[in-house]
Amino acid sequence: MLWIVVATALAFDFTNGFHDTANAVATAISTRALSPRLAVSMAAVLNFAGAFISLAVAATIATGIVDADLITPAIVFAGLVGAIAWNLATWYFGLPSSSSHALIGGVVGSAFVAEGAKAVYGSGLVDKVIVPALVAPVLAFVVGGLGILVVYRIVGRQRPGPVVRGFRYGQVISASLLALSHGTNDAQKTMGIIFLALVANGNVAPDADVPTWVVVSAASAIALGTYVGGWRIIRTMGSRIIKMDPAQGFVAQSVGATVIMAASHVGFPLSTTHVISGAIMGTGAAKRVSAVRWGVAGNIVAAWVLTLPASAAVGGLTYAVVALLGSDDVGPIVVSAALLAALGLALGRRLVAGRTLTAEG
Amino acid sequence: MTVLAVDTHLLWQVVWVSLLAGVGISALFSLVILGAARSGEMRRAGRDGAAFAYAALAALAFALFAAGVVLGVQAMVNK
Numbered sequence: 334m335l336w337i338v339v340a341t342a343l344a345f346d347f348t349n350g351f352h353d354t355a356n357a358v359a360t361a362i363s364t365r366a367l368s369p370r371l372a373v374s375m376a377a378v379l380n381f382a383g384a385f386i387s388l389a390v391a392a393t394i395a396t397g398i399v400d401a402d403l404i405t406p407a408i409v410f411a412g413l414v415g416a417i418a419w420n421l422a423t424w425y426f427g428l429p430s431s432s433s434h435a436l437i438g439g440v441v442g443s444a445f446v447a448e449g450a451k452a453v454y455g456s457g458l459v460d461k462v463i464v465p466a467l468v469a470p471v472l473a474f475v476v477g478g479l480g481i482l483v484v485y486r487i488v489g490r491q492r493p494g495p496v497v498r499g500f501r502y503g504q505v506i507s508a509s510l511l512a513l514s515h516g517t518n519d520a521q522k523t524m525g526i527i528f529l530a531l532v533a534n535g536n537v538a539p540d541a542d543v544p545t546w547v548v549v550s551a552a553s554a555i556a557l558g559t560y561v562g563g564w565r566i567i568r569t570m571g572s573r574i575i576k577m578d579p580a581q582g583f584v585a586q587s588v589g590a591t592v593i594m595a596a597s598h599v600g601f602p603l604s605t606t607h608v609i610s611g612a613i614m615g616t617g618a619a620k621r622v623s624a625v626r627w628g629v630a631g632n633i634v635a636a637w638v639l640t641l642p643a644s645a646a647v648g649g650l651t652y653a654v655v656a657l658l659g660s661d662d663v664g665p666i667v668v669s670a671a672l673l674a675a676l677g678l679a680l681g682r683r684l685v686a687g688r689t690l691t692a693e694g
Numbered sequence: 695m696t697v698l699a700v701d702t703h704l705l706w707q708v709v710w711v712s713l714l715a716g717v718g719i720s721a722l723f724s725l726v727i728l729g730a731a732r733s734g735e736m737r738r739a740g741r742d743g744a745a746f747a748y749a750a751l752a753a754l755a756f757a758l759f760a761a762g763v764v765l766g767v768q769a770m771v772n773k
Contacts, residue, residue, distance in 0.1 A: 386771050464705075472709060476716035483717055487724035491731050499727035510766055517770045583723065588716040590766065595711040598769045601704050 335534045337665040338406050339527050341413045343554040344672070346523035348420040349432040350380060350558020353519065355566040356429070356589070356609045357511040360582035363571030366504035369562075376512040377560035383516020384524075384552030398437055398457040399444040406530055407655055408443045410665050413526070414672060415439025415648025419640060421675065427565035427573075428636040431604035435644040436522065437462055442645030443652035458641075466637060469603040470611030473592050477615030480584040485620075488580070500579035507586035514593060515605060516555065523551040570610065573629050575617030585612040607637065719762050725755035 357379075358372035367375065416435040423430045444452040488496050527547045531537045537544065575581065589609040596603045610633055617625040655664035729752025736745035 383770070468705065468708070472712055473716075476712055479713070480717045480720035483721045484724045487721060488728050488731075491728060495731040495734070496727055499723075499730065503723045503727075506763065510763065513767070514770055580724075584720045587719050587723070591715040591719050591762075592712040594766045594769045595715045596708045599704060599707045599711060601708045603708075 334406050334410070334662060334665060335530055335536070337662070337669055338410050338413070338530045341410055341417070341665075341669060341672070342523050342526045342530070343550055345413045345417050345420075345432075345436065345526075346520065346551055346554035347558035347561075348417050348424075349519050349523070350377075350555040351561045351563040352420045352424055352430075352432055352558075352566065353515055353605065354559045354562045355570040356605045357508050357515060357586075359567045359570035359609075360577060360585050360613065361504045361508045362567060363577055364501065364504060364579040364582040366501035366579060366582065367508065369564075369567075372508065373560055373562040375509065376515075377556040379509055379512035380516035380520065380559045381552045381556035383513040383518075384520030384555060385548065386513070386517050398454055398461055399440055400448070400452045400454070403444065403448045403452045404440075404529075405447070406533060407665070408447050408652060409440065409526060409530065410668075411443035411446075411652035411655055412436065412440030412648045414651040414668060415442055415644040415646070417672060418647045418675075419644040422643075423636050423640075424563050424565060426632075426636075427569040428633055429566050429570055429606045429610055430633075430636045430640050431466070431606045432519065433522065433604060434462055434466065434637075434640045438641040438644030439648035441641070442648030442650075445645070446649035446652045447656070462641060465601070465603050466607060468601075469592075469596075469607035470614075470634075470637075472603075473588060473608040473611030474615035474618070476592060477585055477588045477612035478619035479615075480588050480612075481581055481616040481619045484580050484584055497579050500583040503583040504579065504586055507583060507590055510590045511586060511593075511605070511609075512559070514590060515559075516552070518597075518602075518605070520551045520555045523554065524548060527551065569629065569633070570613060574610070574613050574626060574633075575624050577613070577616065581613075581616040581620070585609065585616050588612045588615075715762070719759065722755045722759040722762065726752050726759060729753070729755060 354373055354376055357376045358367065358369075361367045362369050362372050413436070416432065416439040419430070419435040419438070420432055441453050441458070524543055524547050527550075528537070528543050531544070531547070532539050571577075577585070586609070589605070589612045592608050592612070593603060593605055614625050614630055651668055655668060658664035658667055729748045729750075733745045733748035733752060736742075736748055
């Protein structure tokens with residue numbers, strides 16, 4: 334069971350990487366600040382590096398949301414499956430959604446089915462998921478809108494050539510920061526899960542350092558996923574929400590990076606996906622309200638609303654199947670095989686979609 | 695004050711820090727571009743004093759922007 338949980342955690346890490354590539358690079362690709370392949374390569378390298386920067390292990394996934402004493406490897410496994418399934422589904426429809434919320438939802442669902450309502454803390458859900466999910470896009474929308482108005486005010490009368498070039502250079506910096514930040518945040522989640530599984534299995538002591546192979550494998554999985562690139566989501570964020578100019582792309586990315594870091598610094602972490610999407614919409618709406626394709630924006634918001642219940646439902650269902658088949662090895666192996674088949678299919682389709690990507694989306 | 699499970703003081707802090715940092719960093723980089731572009735124009739027009747002033751503006755804004763980036767990386771490392 335331990336190695337199945339480890340492999341599933343790395344599979345989640347991979348989907349986390351390719352699902353969230355868009356957060357860092359979509360606007361830079363859309364405004365031609367970076368070529369698509371260079372953008373994902375850079376993001377992959379920085380995600381890998383970011384995973385090593387901060388080793389304060391996030392053994393805190395779902396902490397304060399579910400009763401940690403009741404969590405078993407089978408619950409974690411089912412939660413991971415719920416998160417992977419939601420990441421793949423939203424990728425298929427090209428919808429950016431929070432991988433962290435999907436993971437929390439998956440674990441909540443599996444814990445609920447395994448242990449009942451006593452395993453889930455409602456106040457933790459409100460505090461750590463629902464309120465941040467409401468705050469992040471609205472805050473980023475407002476800051477992005479104000480940011481682009483200030484930027485247009487400063488450079489609005491300048492010749493477009495140097496301004497466009499300047500903001501493209503700026504986008505390389507802001508995209509790099511976002512990719513690095515993603516590595517420091519999201520690779521930690523997988524490290525935390527694997528570390529918990531190792532502790533639960535008695536392989537390492539709770540106060541031990543994270544084994545090097547855990548750090549390297551988590552960093553590699555998220556970097557590989559980032560390099561593979563979730564092109565459908567990149568297309569949505571880069572060109573389907575608004576048709577953006579380099580100034581808007583720069584502001585959306587910079588505001589995204591600063592809001593994420595500022596919030597993280599004061600101890601109120603927000604979803605990167607929610608922040609970047611909100612900032613993109615804000616920079617579009619500040620220019621002209623009709624510049625935002627509100628239908629696309631509505632679909633994205635619907636995906637955010639559904640993230641928690643949908644991943645919880647899959648996590649709960651998976652736990653039920655695992656429990657039915659036998660939670661030692663047989664259940665997880667059967668579910669893992671089905672998941673691998675789905676992942677293989679998804680990757681095959683991605684390769685086809687990836688080849689047709691252009692900077693215009 | 696805490697409403698339900700939400701610390702409103704923390705929330706308010708997130709809002710103003712984000713506003714200040716987000717708008718500030720965007721404005722600083724715009725000043726870099728403005729300063730660099732106008733400095734070139736002034737130099738070509740033979741107005742060396744104005745060219746120097748705009749170049750200084752660009753340099754100062756870039757230094758502050760770079761400091762913001764370093765702060766961001768520090769925040770990532772030290773969290």
